[in-house]
Amino acid sequence: MAKKLFVGNIGWDTSDDQLREAFAANGEIEEAVIIKDRATGRSKGFGFVTFVNDADADKAIESMNGKELDGRALTVNEARPMEPRQ
DSSP states (O other): OEEEEEEESTTTTHHHHHHHHHHHGGGOOEEEEEEEOOOOOOEEEEEEEEEHHHHHHHHHHHHHHHOOOOTEEOEEOOOOOEEEEE
């Protein structure tokens, strides 16, 4: 089963491909996406990386949390379901 990770504090100029490349050493990635503002197309500074294997995702949390990417220390943890909006 795939496990999705939340990645915060991503640099404004970091691309989806750079995010995927940074996490690829930890295992097979199903998807790596940086969330962008609908109006401007600019990064919101966070994204998600989905691993094919749960163990690889756990390894990625351990190795990537606090690691620098494009000069910013990443925050990495298991993604939680989005809260319903009021």
